[in-house]
Amino acid sequence: MKIERNPQEVHAPVAAYSHQIEVGPGGRWLVLSGQIGMRIDGSVPESPIDQIALALDNVRHNLSAANMTVTDLVKLTIYLVSEVDNTLRRTALSDFLGTHSPCMTLMYVSALASPALRVEIDAMAWSSDADTPQTPRRD
Numbered sequence: 078m079k080i081e082r083n084p085q086e087v088h089a090p091v092a093a094y095s096h097q098i099e100v101g102p103g104g105r106w107l108v109l110s111g112q113i114g115m116r117i118d119g120s121v122p123e124s125p126i127d128q129i130a131l132a133l134d135n136v137r138h139n140l141s142a143a144n145m146t147v148t149d150l151v152k153l154t155i156y157l158v159s160e161v162d163n164t165l166r167r168t169a170l171s172d173f174l175g176t177h178s179p180c181m182t183l184m185y186v187s188a189l190a191s192p193a194l195r196v197e198i199d200a201m202a203w204s205s206d207a208d209t210p211q212t213p214r215r216d
């Protein structure tokens with residue numbers, strides 16, 4: 078069971094996210110390390126929007142490797158080193174999430190692991206298929 082809620086006593090979400098998600102018993106949790114906007118060849122685009130898109134693709138590949146999808150996401154934490162155009166950032170997230178609205182936090186930080194990195198995204202997912210054997214796979 079996964080229930081999204083936005084309590085009436087709290088302001089409406091200011092973007093496509095939920096204030097809370099309750100998960101029930103008997104599921105699988107997936108916790109991802111921070112995903113960065115790095116291509117498989119190790120290159121990093123200069124554009125923070127391109128880095129957001131790549132980091133989200135890396136989240137998607139991690140979900141897929143665990144036999145999960147974007148709709149299993151429960152929480153995203155987005156770390157940005159500098160301002161990113163709100164409209165472009167929201168479009169990238171909307172393209173990635175579709176109509177799904179996980180809990181989300183956006184933080185501005187002074188630096189990430191490398192000066193080339195402008196974006197990092199942490200994610201947590203939960204799936205109700207606890208009894209389904211999961212085989213590690215690589216996309």
